[in-house]
Amino acid sequence: MYNEPFEMLMQTLAGVYRSYYELVEIDESYLDRVHVVIVADGYEKLEEDFLVKCEKAGIINEFKTKRWRTVETRPGCDTPSHVFKNLNFINEKSMNDKKRIYGTNNIVHTFSRRVRYSEFMNAFTTEEQHGLEIDGYSINDFLVGSSRMGRVKQKNFYHIPLPLHFAIKHRNQGKIESHKWFFKGFCEYMNPKYAQILDCGSIPLWKSISRLVMHMEVFPQVGG
Numbered sequence: 001m002y003n004e005p006f007e008m009l010m011q012t013l014a015g016v017y018r019s020y021y022e023l024v025e026i027d028e029s030y031l032d033r034v035h036v037v038i039v040a041d042g043y044e045k046l047e048e049d050f051l052v053k054c055e056k057a058g059i060i061n062e063f064k065t066k067r068w069r070t071v072e073t074r075p076g077c078d079t080p081s082h083v084f085k086n087l088n089f090i091n092e093k094s095m096n097d098k099k100r101i102y103g104t105n106n107i108v109h110t111f112s113r114r115v116r117y118s119e120f121m122n123a124f125t126t127e128e129q130h131g132l133e134i135d136g137y138s139i140n141d142f143l144v145g146s147s148r149m150g151r152v153k154q155k156n157f158y159h160i161p162l163p164l165h166f167a168i169k170h171r172n173q174g175k176i177e178s179h180k181w182f183f184k185g186f187c188e189y190m191n192p193k194y195a196q197i198l199d200c201g202s203i204p205l206w207k208s209i210s211r212l213v214m215h216m217e218v219f220p221q222v223g224g
Contacts, residue, residue, distance in 0.1 A: 001039070001040050001041070001199075002040070002041045002042075002045060003045040003047065004200040005049075005050065006049070006053040006123065007128075007132060008200055008201045009038070010120055010139070011132065011134055011139070011201070011203050012198060012201060012203055013117070014117065014134055014142055014143060015202075015203040015204035016036055016198070016204060016209070017117045017162060018143055018206070019204050019208065019209035020160070020162055021143070021144075022207060022209075022210035023209075023210045023213060026210060026214065032163070034162060034163075035162075035163045035164070036162055036163070036164045036165070037164075037165045037182055038059075038164070038165070038166045038167065038200075039108075039167050039169065039178045039181050039182055040166070040167065040168045040169060041169055041173070041174065041175065041177075041178050042169050042172030043109070043168050043170060044172065045172055053124075054123070056123040057115075057119060057122055058113065058115065058119055058122070059111060059115060059120075060111050060166055061111060104177055104180055104181070106169055106170055106171050106177065107169075108167040108168060108169050109167070109168045110165055110166065110167045110168075111165070112163070113163075113164065114161035114163050115162060116159055117158070121139075134203055135205055135206075144158050165186065167185075167186075169181065182197070183195070194213060194216060
């Protein structure tokens with residue numbers, strides 16, 4: 001993500017959580033085998049309202065990053081915003097040399113915890129919750145419902161927490177560098193069998209990711 005509003009991130013995550021419930025329903029061994037990594041391209045582009053809602057949802061602890069931040073007023077903006085200081089241990093020169101072709105002169109501030117989707121709703125007023133819709137459903141109905149309009153059936157998986165890692169890059173350095181953090185950072189460490197990249201705002205609908213995973217389970221030669 002870059003600087004999309006919190007509501008857009010929640011709609012994307014609703015599709016991801018829905019896909020997780022579907023995988024667990026197909027095969028219970030998928031429980032706790034799925035992780036979500038959110039890579040935000042730079043702290044200073046995130047709006048203050050976004051950070052406040054992340055705090056309410058429990059996916060960020062602003063206190064942990066205060067020592068790295070300074071408060072500035074951007075040109076043409078009356079509201080002060082948090083901007084990250086230059087860190088003296090970050091090499092200003094590019095690290096993409098022959099020895100470190102996957103290197104980066106950046107760091108990320110990462111917050112990790114297991115989150116139930118219902119906890120995200122703490123960041124919204126009741127009126128705001130009613131305004132969140134996907135495919136004609138409210139967010140809650142989308143998470144437990146059927147792909148046929150008007151049919152909503154309760155599922156047992158709604159309260160399953162999902163491990164979520166919220167990684168905010170210290171500097172804005174573009175999408176390709178965000179992919180480096182995901183593949184050469186998180187994936188290198190976690191060694192997943194499958195990896196799915198989504199832009200913030202893209203919403204996985206009914207059985208999209210779960211069927212893709214099941215297809216690759218049955219036909220292991222499929223690349224993606």
